[in-house]
Amino acid sequence: MKKRIEIMSPAGSQAAMQAALDAGANAIYFGIEQLNMRARAANNFTLEDLPRIAELCGSKNVRTYLTLNTILYDHDITLMKKICDAAKEAGITAIIASDIAAISYAHSIGLEIHISTQTNVTNIEAVKFFAAYADVIVLARELTLQQVTKIHEDIIRDDVKGPSGELVQIELFAHGALCVAISGKCFMSLATHNASANRGACAQNCRRSYRVIDEDTGVELVLDNKYVMSPKDLCTIGIVDKVIDAGVTVFKLEGRGRSPDYVSTVTKCYREAADAYLEGTYTEEKITAWVAELETVYNRGFWHGGYYLGKKMGEWSGSYGNQSTKENIFLGPVKSFFVQANVGEFQMETGELSVGEEILVTGPTTGAFKMVVEELRVDGEPAKKAVKGDLITIKTNSRVRKSDKLFVVRDRVKVQ
8 A cells, every 4th residue: 555545524414424434434524513614504513422423433443523614703712712622622633724713722732633725725835834733734625736746745855744743644625515716715605695604604606596687788698507606516536546646645525514325425435446546456447437426426517627637617517406316215214123134114104115226224323325125015015115104124234223214216307
């Protein structure tokens, strides 16, 4: 193996966290309270959850990163310090921060720090400055791999070390939603809704369709793509080799507002891709398969390589919201699980399910797992199909738990 590559996965819920752990993440990142960039979008944890998160992830040798990356006002300082103190006491690995107040305080209490992409680090001098506080720096998303490589080479040349005494590591945003603003710094939502994107409350103005009208003539201008500010999602699965060769050791996967299924799939693909490259088995055939798999979960279409390959922002989503090839349709909850027989009992609250279809089960402890239904029983009798109201049993290839959710996975019907 050439080097250690850390796959850092999003955890917007307990189920998503478990899904990341099961899929091979080396680290998870999550938010608590309101001082994080997904304060509105994600089902954030609380201060009371920190010891349990640290214990669970620590038992699996998975690092835990607490996002504390919003801009801070004077009235936030007390809460920020409280969060840092609680993270330190609970044994959370590090915080991800951009505001100097959070960086300074965390450093003062000996809490490890990652410098957030919101800090917009784009050169070696900035790296040297933040190296006094942080062992890991997330470089700006707008850099090219050539620029990333130069920074990495300069870190080695100038022996730039963090507080741990080790060379500063480079973390890079590798997959997920992009924003038209520089490194996510945007004020449109604040201007229109008094909801600051830099405080985790983005109203996502950029994801909407707009019409352009000439005020003098009243003529409406025709736009080839009406989603003119909504970029496709970044996908680097096809350039994992180039990203690693540039000196990146931490791949950050976006998606704290996404489902456990999304987290599981994206983590699995990037874990496999990084390992494949280091083992010499990274091929075009595998890349094609990974892209197809990534397309099955939430995405706005993919911008392959993005800025890292020197591209200009010109690949827009073309439509609103999800463009995944598959959709998960809720059927009902788990009623019980028979351990010795490996059989789950489910209540069909809606929809239909047939033998041969793929199902997904998600839950706080279960995480997310998929399987094809080879046989099912309705009220204890063999059946080919189950419908709303049926109590069904299915032999599963993984343990499920009461109140977990059952979905059927089907090809998404494209609306013309």
